[in-house]
Structure formats: structure tokens, C-alpha cells
Amino acid sequence: MVDVSREQMTTGSIPKALLVLAAPLVAQNLVHVANQLIDVFWLGRLGGTEVAAVGLNFPIIGLLFTVAIGLSVGTQVLVSQRVGAENLDGARRTIVTGVGLGLLGGTILGLLTFVFARDVMGLFATDPQVTTLAGAYLAVIAIGLPLATASDSLEAGFVGWGDARGALYINLATVLTNIALDPFLIFGWWHFPTLGVEGAAYATILGYTAGFLLAVGLAVRGRGDCRLGLEHLEVSREDASEIVDVGWPNAGQFVASQSVRVAIVGIVAVAGGAAAVAAYTIGARVASVAFIPAKGLQQAAQSVIGQNLGAENPGRATRTTWVGVAIAAGTLTLIGAIQWLIPETLTTLFVPDVTALELEYTVAYLEILAYGYWAIGASYLLMAGFNGARRTQTSFVATVCQYWVVRLPIAAVGVYALTMGPEAVFWAVTVSNVAVALGLGAYYRYETGSGMNRRAVEVASSSAD
Numbered sequence: 001m002v003d004v005s006r007e008q009m010t011t012g013s014i015p016k017a018l019l020v021l022a023a024p025l026v027a028q029n030l031v032h033v034a035n036q037l038i039d040v041f042w043l044g045r046l047g048g049t050e051v052a053a054v055g056l057n058f059p060i061i062g063l064l065f066t067v068a069i070g071l072s073v074g075t076q077v078l079v080s081q082r083v084g085a086e087n088l089d090g091a092r093r094t095i096v097t098g099v100g101l102g103l104l105g106g107t108i109l110g111l112l113t114f115v116f117a118r119d120v121m122g123l124f125a126t127d128p129q130v131t132t133l134a135g136a137y138l139a140v141i142a143i144g145l146p147l148a149t150a151s152d153s154l155e156a157g158f159v160g161w162g163d164a165r166g167a168l169y170i171n172l173a174t175v176l177t178n179i180a181l182d183p184f185l186i187f188g189w190w191h192f193p194t195l196g197v198e199g200a201a202y203a204t205i206l207g208y209t210a211g212f213l214l215a216v217g218l219a220v221r222g223r224g225d226c227r228l229g230l231e232h233l234e235v236s237r238e239d240a241s242e243i244v245d246v247g248w249p250n251a252g253q254f255v256a257s258q259s260v261r262v263a264i265v266g267i268v269a270v271a272g273g274a275a276a277v278a279a280y281t282i283g284a285r286v287a288s289v290a291f292i293p294a295k296g297l298q299q300a301a302q303s304v305i306g307q308n309l310g311a312e313n314p315g316r317a318t319r320t321t322w323v324g325v326a327i328a329a330g331t332l333t334l335i336g337a338i339q340w341l342i343p344e345t346l347t348t349l350f351v352p353d354v355t356a357l358e359l360e361y362t363v364a365y366l367e368i369l370a371y372g373y374w375a376i377g378a379s380y381l382l383m384a385g386f387n388g389a390r391r392t393q394t395s396f397v398a399t400v401c402q403y404w405v406v407r408l409p410i411a412a413v414g415v416y417a418l419t420m421g422p423e424a425v426f427w428a429v430t431v432s433n434v435a436v437a438l439g440l441g442a443y444y445r446y447e448t449g450s451g452m453n454r455r456a457v458e459v460a461s462s463s464a465d
Contacts, residue, residue, distance in 0.1 A: 006083060009162055009304050010311040014323050018300050024164040026296030028155075030289070031171040037285050037350065038175070039200040042182050044351040048278045048358070050197055051351065053133035055281025056121060059261040061141060062254070064113060067105040068149040069254045071098055072156035073302075073387060074247025078239070079160030080303045080388070081460040084310025088225060090239075092232045095157030095219070097239040099150045106149030113142035127274065133197045140198055144205030147212040154215040160303050161226045166218050174211030178203045249396035250387070256396070260403035264411055264425055271415045272361060272422045279361035280422070282354070286346045286362075287369050290335045294328045294380040301381055305388025309460045314453035321385030321444065328377030336373030339366055365426045372430035375437035382440040389456035391447075398440050407432035 008017050043050040075098035082091040113120075118135030151170060158166035181203035188194030195202065219228040268280045301324040308317040339346065343366040347359055354362070379402075383395040407428045414424020 006162060006307065009307045010084060010313055010316070014304070014316070014320050015327070017304050018297060018320065018324055018327065021162065021164050021303060022293075022296040022300035024168040025159065025299045026293050028164070028168040028171045029292040029295045031168070031175045034175050034179075037289070038179055038182055039204065040281065040285050040350055042186050043197065043200060044353070046186075046196065047353075048274065048351075048355070049127070049129055050133060051281055052127075052274055052278050053130050053137060053197055054200065055277055055284075056130065056134045056265060057137050057141070058281065058284070059258050059265060060120060060138060062258040062261065064109060064142075064145060065148070065152075066251045066254045066258070067109055068102065068152040070247035070249075070251025071101050071105065071149065071243060072152040072247070073250040073392065074098070074243035074245070075153050076156040076160040076299070076302055077246050077306050077387060077390060077392075078242055079157050080162075080306030081310035083161055084307030085460065089232075091157075091161065092226075092228055093234055093236050094239050094243065095154065096228060096232055097235050098153035098157060098243055100235040101240055101243060102150035102153040103146050106146035109149075110142045110145035113145065114139050117142060130274075137197045137201045140201035141204060144208040148205075148208040151208065151212040151215050154212075154219060158218075158223065158226060159299055160306065161224075162303060162307070163223050163226055164300070166215075166223050166226075169218065170211045170215045173214040174207040176207075177210040178207035181206055246390055246392055249392035253392075253396040253399040256400045257403050260408050263408060267411050267415050268422055268425055271420075271425065272357075275355060275357045276361050276422045278351075279358045279365065280425075282347060282350055282358070283362045283365035283369070286350065286366060287339070290332065290339060290373060291376060291380075293331045293335070294377040297324050297328045297377075298380040298384040300324075301384035302388045305385060306460075309389060309453065309456045312457050312461070314457050317388060317453045317456075318385070318448045321381060321388075321448075324381035324384060325378050325441070328381045329374045330377075332373040332377035336370035339373075340370040343367055361422050364423055368423070368426040368430050372433040375434040378437040379433070379440055382437070382444050385444055385448075389453055390459060391452065391456075394443070394447075398436050398443075401439070402432045402436035406435050 008020075039054050040051055043054055075094060078094045079091045082088070082094060117139035118131070121134040121138060122131050151174075155167040155170050158164070182200055183189055184192040185195050185199030185203050186197075187199075193199075219226075221227070265277060265280065268276045272279070301320055304320050305317045308314075308320065343363040344359065346366060347354055347362045351358070379398075383398065386392065386394040410428035410431060411425040414420040414428065415422075418424065
């Protein structure tokens with residue numbers, strides 16, 4: 001069984017509820033990261049220029065998914081609290097409203113991105129060839145933004161309800177479509193045109209399309225008592241306001257982190273040129289796999305916490321957070337140890353023809369990141385504790401401090417003032433990860449001791465009425 005009933009969420013074993021719900025979410029996040037890694041894997045066969053072009057896109061695309069992040073968190077938290085309060089019709093209405101907001105926001109953002117794609121990439125790339133390839137990739141990705149954003153909201157509804165398998169199936173459809181089409185569209189296999197970097201982008205947006213169509217099919221067919229029919233097709237202005245109110249700090253949180261990542265790419269380019277950018281891209285993609293357990297546990301914890309607050313169990317919501325912190329920190333420590341032992345193997349797995357300098361930089365990045373993996377796991381779950389209680393503003397402030405107060409200044413001083421090279425950026429990442437985990441842990445303990453979750457129960461009850 002990989003679904004969790006409402007009774008298990010609010011009265012059963014906390015570790016079991018977290019792990020059972022997180023299992024398909026971990027698989028879902030693995031699939032999501034694979035969707036990013038697969039482009040690097042195939043384009044690495046073409047050369048470092050193509051990898052650098054896609055690498056420059058990663059933080060930009062992350063910024064474009066700001067709307068999706070905010071709407072999905074808002075949808076998940078509201079759905080979980082309403083399901084916990086037994087307001088199932090309200091939960092269904094929330095899902096429909098979240099999907100409608102996703103289509104609208106994704107369309108507006110996609111159109112703007114399509115028009116200005118090359119101009120945006122020209123701000124970050126110094127090599128004309130990289131700029132051209134990166135702009136072409138981004139313009140194609142923009143076409144798929146509406147369906148990708150709407151699909152994320154629908155996935156969040158399933159997860160908030162306690163059905164993690166639905167979200168997993170949607171992501172599987174997305175990535176399997178991408179995997180199947182990537183080599184055909186990149187290299188021109190069979191009767192397909194040879195599109196190179198653009199081919200990778202087309203495969204990605206066709207994957208988004210497949211995932212969205214499956215999501216709609218699952219919702220209409222129904223999974224347990226989570227089923228959407230014609231009678232539920234109502235976009236509520238009140239629900240839309242609540243979704244945005246809960247989700248906008250997470251959108252801001254994502255902007256805060258991704259905008260610094262964009263700046264970090266520029267700093268890395270100054271410190272080590274194209275080789276350093278390619279190495280940063282490879283290292284970041286490899287490292288992103290390690291974060292998957294923490295992300296899955298975070299999503300699971302947000303649903304468990306939200307349902308318990310809706311069911312008026314504030315103490316259990318607090319215990320869920322700390323149990324999740326212990327599980328995530330322990331798991332990430334083990335993964336970090338493995339990464340520290342075999343960084344060369346992980347690097348060459350994705351880019352077999354990596355140069356000596358790219359390998360040197362990537363290995364250093366992976367080793368330094370591993371020291372702070374425990375902190376990444378802890379911070380993900382502490383943010384889940386705040387998010388589940390609708391305190392998404394706290395996660396936003398913590399992320400601003402992590403990236404703008406700690407990470408960016410250390411990286412900039414290390415490269416520009418101390419001329420330490422790309423390693424200064426790598427250490428800035430790890431130090432900022434540790435700092436935010438310690439700060440969040442202390443603040444969560446203080447806030448829960450002051451009655452944060454008891455107040456959250458009152459807010460959840462008023463929303464469910």
C-alpha cells in the first residue's frame with residue numbers, strides 16, 4: 001500500500017504515515033529530476049557548448065516555475081486542511097480553482113517568455129553560440145508552461161488528499177515521454193529531424209502535455225473519493241484568494257533562491273569560464289538527485305500536518321515535523337557520504353567526455369556539498385512544518401536569508417575580492433545550507449512553544465466552514 005487513509009494521517013503511526021506517503025513522492029521527484037537530467041545526458045554526447053546552453057536555462061526555467069510552485073503549495077495546504085476537516089466538496093473546489101489559476105498564470109508567463117527568450121539568455125551568456133542555443137531552448141519550453149503549471153496544481157490536489165500515487169503516475173507519463181522522444185528529436189533518429197538543443201526542449205514540452213492529459217483523466221475517473229465531475233467545475237474567487245495568500249510566499253521563496261542561482265552562474269563564469277559553468281551544471285544536476293528524499297518527505301509532511309491541523313490535532317502536527325526532520329537529516333547524511341566517496345564516477349556518468357578541468361571543478365563541488373547534506377534534509381522538513389500551518393511567509397524569509405544574506409555575499413567576496421575561484425561558490429552553498437537549518441530549527445521550536453499550531457487549527461477551522 002502506498003496510499004494513506006485520512007484515519008492513518010490523523011491517528012496512526014507518524015513515521016509510517018510519512019514514509020508510506022513519501023515513498024511515491026520520492027519516486028515522483030526522482031522522475032522529475034530525471035526529466036532534467038535526461039537532457040544533459042543526451043546533449044553531453046554533442047559537447048560542452050550544448051550542455052552549457054541547457055545549464056544556463058536551469059535557473060531561468062526555475063524562475064518560470066515560480067507560479068507553479070506557489071499555486072501547488074497553496075492548493076496542497078488548503079486541500080489537506082479541508083480533507084482533514086471532512087469538507088470534501090470544498091477540497092474538490094480548491095483543486096479546480098488551483099488548476100484554473102495554473103492555466104491562466106502559465107499562459108501569461110509563457111507568452112512573455114517566448115517573446116523575450118533570446119534577450120533574456122543574452123544577459124547571462126558571453127559566447128554567441130551558447131546564447132543562440134540557450135535562447136532557442138527557452139523559447140520552446142515557454143510553449144509548454146500553461147499545461148505544466150496546471151498539471152502541478154492538479155498533482156498537489158492529489159497529494160493534499162493523501163493520494164501520492166496519482167502524482168507519481170503523472171510524472172511518470174511526463175518523463176517517459178521525454179526519455180522516449182529525446183534521442184529521436186536531438187539526433188534525428190528514424191524519420192525525425194535533427195534538432196539538437198531545440199529537440200530536447202520539444203521532447204520536454206511533449207512530456208508536459210502527456211502528464212497533463214493523464215492528470216485530467218485520473219481526476220475525472222476518480223481515485224478513491226478524490227474525483228472531479230462537471231458539477232465541481234467551479235472556480236471560486238474566495239478559494240483563489242486563499243490559494244494565492246498561502247502560496248505567494250513560496251513563489252517568492254522560489255524567486256529568492258532561483259534569482260541568486262542565476263547570479264551564481266554569472267559568478268561561476270567569471271571565476272572559471274565555460275569549463276566552470278559546465279562543471280557547475282553537471283554538479284548541480286547530480287546533486288539534485290540527493291535532495292529527492294527530502295523533497296518527498298517535505299511534501300508528505302505538509303499533507304500530514306495540514307490534515308492534522310484540519311482535524312484539530314496541533315500536537316501531532318508538531319511531532320510530525322520533528323520526526324520528519326530526523327528521518328530527512330539521517331537519510332541525507334548517508335547519501336552525502338556516498339557522494340563524497342565516488343564524485344568522479346558520478347561526474348563521468350553524465351558527461352563521458354568531460355575535460356580534466358571540468359572534472360576537477362565538478363568533483364570539488366560534489367565533495368563540498370556533501371558536508372551540508374544533513375542540513376538540507378532538516379531545512380526541508382522544518383519548512384514543511386511552517387507551510388502546513390500556513391506560515392509560508394516564514395519559509396520565504398528563511399530562504400531570503402539563506403541565499404541573499406549568506407550565499408551570494410560569500411560567493412561574491414570569495415571570487416571577486418579573494419580570487420578563490422569557483423570553490424568559493426561551492427563553499428558558499430554549503431555554509432548557507434547549514435545556517436538556514438540551524439536558524440529554522442531554533443525558530444520552529446520557539447514558535448510551536450508559543451502556540452503556533454494551536455492558532456493554525458483555528459484558521460483551518462474557519463477556512464473549512
